[in-house]
Amino acid sequence: MGTKVGVGESKQADPFMAGVEAARTALSNAGINTCDFVLLFATADYDHNKLLKGVRSVTGEAPLSGCSASGVITQTGPSGEGYYTESGLVKGESTAALMVFSSEKIRFQNFIAHDLKENSKKAGGEIAKKIHSQPDPPLLLVMFPDGLTVNSSALFSGIESNIKEPVLFSGGCASESLNAFKTYQFYNDQVFSDSVSCIMISGEAAIETAISHGCTPIGTEKTVTRAEANRIIEINNESAWAFFKTYLPENATDLTAELAGTLCLCERLPKQLATNYDTHIVRAPALKNPDGSIQVLAEIPTGSNIQLGRRDPDKISLNAKKMAERIRSNPGDRKPVAVLHFDCAARGKLCFGSEAKEKGIDVIQDVFDKNIPWLGFYAYGEIGPIGRKNFFHNFTASLCVIY
Amino acid sequence: MDNKTEIEKLRADCQALEEQVKLLVRTELKLRRTQAELIQSREIIEEYSMTLEQKVEERTKELSMSEKRFKDIVFNSADWIWEVNENGRFIYCSEKVEDILGYTNKEIIGKPFYYLSLPNEAQRINQKFLKIASKRKPIKDMENWILTRNGSQVCLLTDGVPVFDDSGNFKGYRGINKDITYRKKAEELIKASELQYRRLFESAKDGILILDFNTGRINDINPSLSNLLGITKEETAGKKMWEVIFFDEPAETKSLFKEMQKKEYVQNENLCLKTREEHYIDIELVSNVYTAGRKKVMQCNFRDISERKHAEKMRFEKEAAETANRTKSEFLSHMSHEIRSPLNAIIGFSDLLVHSVEDEDQRSQVNIILNNANNLLNIINDILDLSKIEAGELGIEPAPVNINNLVKNVENVFINKIKEKGLSFIVEKDSNIPAILMLDEVRMQQILVNLIGNACKFTTKGYIKLILDKVSMHDGNDKMDLSVSVEDSGIGIPPEQQALIFEAFRQQLGQNTKIYGGTGLGLTITKKLVEMMGGTISVTSTPGHGSTFTIELSDIQVPRQEIISADETVFNPRSILFDKAKILICDDNQTARRLIMDVLKYSPLDFIEAENGEKAINAAMQYRPDLILMDLIMPEINGYDAARFLREHDHTRNIPVIAISASYPKNEEQKSFQSLFNGFLIKPVNLKDLFEMMKKYLSHKAVG
Incomplete structure (x- = not known):
């Protein structure tokens, strides 16, 4: 059959x-x-x-x-x-x-x-x-x-x-x-x-x-200065939300799906993996916690170097x-x-x-x-x-x- | 620039770059939102456009459906759909017009509205249309008779609505013409039928009452019932049957109505209607129930049967009387028969004794017995006749009668008596009376014998006169009226007695039966016989001077063919000689054939003999005789059938055939007899009659 x-x-x-x-x-x-x-x-x-x-x-x-x-x-x-x-x-x-x-x-x-x-x-x-x-x-x-x-x-x-x-x-x-x-x-x-x-x-x-993804890292590399499990608390010694907010429209108060969908966090991949994929693997900020930390669906441990990324439709x-x-x-x-x-x-x-x-x-x-x-x-x-x-x-x- | 400064500068550049990145990211976000707005707008427009397209498509489909629906309706409609412009001229016309008028729609388009209207109607229709059109009113139920192509007329029912353009300008009318010819004709028939039934209702001899089935309220009453009851139609308005119709029993009407409601059909002949003047009329009532429109109505027919009831009563009484009379006659008939038997012995033996007794006294006594017995026999014969008449057993059977012979026979009856009394017997006969008349000879002779016998009885001197007078001929001389009178110069009848003398057992008052004898039945029988012949008898009399009895007989049939009867005059067969001719004599009796040949032997005639009809036909076909003498009653093929055959064939059709018979043709045979035979001779054949008849068909000469 x-x-x-x-x-x-x-x-x-x-x-x-x-x-x-x-x-x-x-x-x-x-x-x-x-x-x-x-x-x-x-x-x-x-x-x-x-x-x-x-x-x-x-x-x-x-x-x-x-x-x-x-x-x-x-x-x-x-x-x-x-x-x-x-x-x-x-x-x-x-x-x-x-x-x-x-x-x-x-x-x-x-x-x-x-x-x-x-x-x-x-x-x-x-x-x-x-x-x-x-x-x-x-x-x-x-x-x-x-x-x-x-x-x-x-x-x-x-x-x-x-x-x-x-x-x-x-x-x-x-x-x-x-x-x-x-x-x-x-x-x-x-x-x-x-x-x-x-x-x-x-x-x-x-x-x-x-x-596959289509994101491009932008700006300078940042450091996750404090993180717990899949929660990023600080980036470059600044609260994660405060860090993100500087890239968002002035009236942004929360990490909406629209905003979360625009910016991403790019983690550089080891060279052996990047060969058949891309230089970076992409993480998205999922939620803004009340304490100003950002929930991510995968762990980005403290000390990790990240870059902001933007979606490139083409x-x-x-x-x-x-x-x-x-x-x-x-x-x-x-x-x-x-x-x-x-x-x-x-x-x-x-x-x-x-x-x-x-x-x-x-x-x-x-x-x-x-x-x-x-x-x-x-x-x-x-x-x-x-x-x-x-x-x-x-x-x-x-x-x-x-x- | 030292390293520190360089680093600071690079940091500042990075910071600036980062700010630009932030700006770019924000700008991109805004652009994305703008892009999303555009997408939404575009989607809304697309959706709107799609909706619009969908609506256009749906509307187009609807319009297409609507158009198809319209076409289907127009095509399948039994009606003719049209449109006219503002001038009333057709600009559209469905094809159906051809089925209705016989003209194609192309022939109609362009024609005015009133086109094909009846010539005398066209102007009126046009005016009507213009009037309606001027007010822009719809055309409603306009009926017109129109001429079709084949010249017949159809009635059209027109409905239409005014048509306006988008600016509200009047553009004409659009509508439907329905062929209502059948309906109109049906309506006319219904109207005619209604009128017919209204006339029947109004003119009916029977009274008719129309009631509401449920309430008994009177819907209508016809003049006959109104007259019968003595009330007007207006007086019955709104009333119920039992408030207007009354019978001899007060409570009867309402119960009758209930019965009629229950049974729906009632026939009652035993009702007695009470009129306003309190007269009672026997009526027959028949009720029926039917539905008129949606209402159930009851029709009651009242027939005045007073006369019928009276007639029935009279008939009943008459039948009872006749039954009693018939019983009496039957009794008399029976008794007479019982009396005649011993009387026959008395007369027979008295007659023998008269011739055998030698003693004068005794012979005289026997003669007295014989005379009285004969008188008694006459009485009984009269009683029998009367009883037969009254019992309906005696019928009249007309047959050809030789009037001269009849008179002669009657005269012979009385000739001796008249001579004994020294009276004169005079016969006065109108010479125009045909020799032969269709009469019942026996009964006619009985009538004359009675009347002349009476005259003879009551006349001691003077005369007795028999007068036969032809009153008139009619029906192409086929019939005549005859008057027969017996006049005497006898004792006469007093006026007061003249009406009684025809009643049974009534004799003239003071009539001495010892002198005149008789039973008193003679005139009664005479009168009844005359009436049975369809005639009348009357008497005029002057006491001391005599009496005249007159019989008037009407419509006596006169036989068309000449029937020559025996004449007593001696005829010399040598006095007429016929030229050479062939004579076929057909008779089963050889002696009869021989007799005819013997009397005709003085003429040079060739005789052919035939002993039955079949041989006569063969001989006639073979020899073509100049004359045929044909006996009627023969074995196998009789004279009638043989003559019929001869008349049907070209070769023998014109040969004269004279019938010879011992009996006269019966009434029912008369018609065919006349078409088959040229003449008739009664046996024993009178020679003179034979020669006279033959002279008509054969050339001859008189000798001496």
């Missing part, structure tokens, strides 16, 4: 009906009546419990993983993302998209781990245990951690320090409507926050991952296209059965405006066959290895192509 994959999308306002429609479409597109696994992304405005009921009223008890998103990406392009104007945030339309899998060769095991804010490392340890409990060796671990609470460095450490054989990570942080309010993670018929929803892919499959498009071409050329004549795509929420309309599809998505999708099932979302942080080392990223596009 091989592997059957299908994608369905719905823009219905009613969550249950949206779930039903997306699931029916996906099964229909896959040419199957039942499936082994469901991957679901949906804008944050839905009542996700009802959405899951709608989906599972069609797919039954098939394992389900996924998360809330700023917008979803399918082979027809992006949808559901919002954007900022002078008058504030413009909400995107409600959208749910899901991918169904039915395969005798590829297996999908899903897990969930909680309390990221409190202890992301512990959550990582939980995940490692679950990986160990599986009979098959993992090919890839796809994760959807809460984009507002995760310490990716701790999470990764929690996993990697507890598994015997290295495993590559991919995925994206659960996001929402650019409000920095709350994100959701899906596990079967349950909806969580502050958790990480995971999928362990195993079996007979080849998986290629790739990642570079983003160019690097995204190169990444797609590179990953497409790797497997030779093999035909992908599915593509998972995790793109930064700041790379959609926030970056490209009305050209987000053409410049942000089409440049990648045009490299592939139009009929390949494609599912992704706009994330609050992307996960993908550089070389064989797992990294957390911001302002990137992370692809995971399953053959």
Whole structure:
């Protein structure tokens, strides 16, 4: 029978009906009546419990993983993302998209781990245990951690320090409507926050991952003079927020998604890693804490040298296209059965405006066959290895192509 | 510049550069927002444009649908859709016009509104249109009769609305013409029908009452019922049936109405209607229920059956009387028969005794017995006749009667008696009376015998006169009226007795039966027989001077073909000689054929004999005779059928055929007889009649 994959999308306002429609479409597109696994992304405005009921009223008890998103990406392009104007945030339309899998060769095991804010490392340890409990060796671990609470460095450490054989990570942080309010993670018929929803892919499959960004370091190099875990307290002996504020409009009082999406922190990569990637790895300031510290989704320890970076739309498009071409050329004549795509929420309309599809998505999708099932979302942080080392990223596009 | 200064300068440059970076970053942020605003505006415009395009598309689709709908309606409509300009000339006309008027829409376009109106209507229609158009009013339900191409007329119902352009200028009218010819004709028929039924209602001899089925309230009353009741229609307005109609039983009307409501059809012949003048009239009431419009109504027909009831009563009484009379007659008939049997023995043996008794006294006594027995027999015969008449057993059967023979026969009955009494018997007969008339000979002779017998009885001197007078001929001389009178110079009848003498068992007062004898039934029987013949009998009399009884018979049929009856005059068969001719004699009796050939032997005639109809047909076809003498009653093919065959074939159609028979043709045979035969002779054939008949068809000469 091989592997059957299908994608369905719905823009219905009613969550249950949206779930039903997306699931029916996906099964229909896959040419199957039942499936082994469901991957679901949906804008944050839905009542996700009802959405899951709608989906599972069609797919039954098939394992389900996924998360809330700023917008979803399918082979027809992006949808559901919002954007900022002078008058504030413009909400995107409600959208749910899901991918169904039915395969005798590829297996999908899903897990969930909680309390990221409190202890992301512990959550990582939980995940490692679950990986160990599986009979098959993992090919890839796809994760959807809460984009507002995760310490990716701790999470990764929690996993990697507890598994015997290295495993590559991919995925994206659960996001929402650019409000920095709350994100959701899906596990079967349950909806969580502050958790990480995971999928362990195993079996007979080849998986290629790739990642790219388009940021350019600007200005002089700065030093993180004080940091705790993934919280930067001071830069150049100045409170982190005060430091950032000097680059922001005078009336800026908080680190909005718009502002956070404009500036980033660039950490220089070691030369051996930079060869196939870029000189810097990009981190985004996620939240401004009340004490003036800045929350970052990965740890930047005290003493780290950083540079401010700015998004360069042309570079983003160019690097995204190169990444797609590179990953497409790797497997030779093999035909992908599915593509998972995790793109930064700041790379959609926030970056490209009305050209987000053409410049942000089409440049990648045009490299592939139009009929390949494609599912992704706009994330609050992307996960993908550089070389064989797992990294957390911001302002990137992370692809995971399953053959 | 020392190193320190250099470093300070570089720091200052970096600081300046960093400030520029900050400025650039802020500017970029602002630009991004501006860009986002532009995007939003563009998206709004695009959305608006898309909405507009969508609306245009939807509107275009709607317009297209609307146009299609209009076209479908126009195409499928049974009506003719039109548009005229401000001058009333057609600028649009749907194709349907061709189905209605026979003209194509192209022929109509450009023509004025009143085009095809009836010639005498065109001006009026135009004026009407102009008047409506001047006020810009809609055209509503305008009906016009229009001439179609084939010359027939159709009625159009026109509706239209004024048309204005965007500036409000009047541009004409647009509307629909509906062919309502069928409806109009139906309406006319309904009107005519309503009028017809209204007339029937108004003129009906029966009284008619129309009621509301539910309430019994009077909707209408026709003049007949109004007259019958003696109330006016206005007086019935708003009233209920039982407030106007009363029967002999006070509570009857309301219960009758309830019965009519329940059964819907009621027929009652036993109602007695009370009029305003408190007269009671027997009526028959028939009620029916039907629906008029949405209302159920009840129709009550009142028929005055007073006369019928009276007639029924009379008929009942008459039938009862007739039954009683018939019972009486049957009794008499029976009794007479019982009496005749012993009387036959009395007369028979008395007759024998008269010839065997030698003693004069005894012979005289036997003669008395014989005479009285004969008188008794006559009485009984009369009683039998009367009883037969009254029992309806005696019928009149007209047949050709030789009037001369009839008179002669009657005269012979009385000739001796008249001579004995020294009276004269005079016969006065109108010479124009045909020799043969269709009469019942037996009954006619009985009438004359009765009347002449009476005259003879009551006349001691003077005369008795029989007068036969033709009153008139009519129906192309096929019928005549005949008057027969018997006049005497006898004792006469007093005026007060003249009306009674025709009643049974009533004789003239003071009539001495010992002197005159009789049963008193003669005239009664005579009168009844005359009436059975469709005639009348009357009497005029002057006591001491005599009486005249006159019979008037009408519509006596006169046979068309000449039927010559026996004449007593001696005829010499040598006195007429026929020229050479072929005669076919057809008779199953050889002696009869022989007799005819013997009497005609003095003429050079060739005879062909045939003993039945079939042989007669063959001989006629073969020899083509100049004359055929045909017996009627023969075995196998009889005379009628043979004659019919001969008449149907060209070769024999014109051969004269004279029928010869021992019996006269019956009434029902008369018509066919006349078309088949040229003449008729009764057997035994009178020679003179035979020769006279043959003279008509054969050339001949008289000798001596």
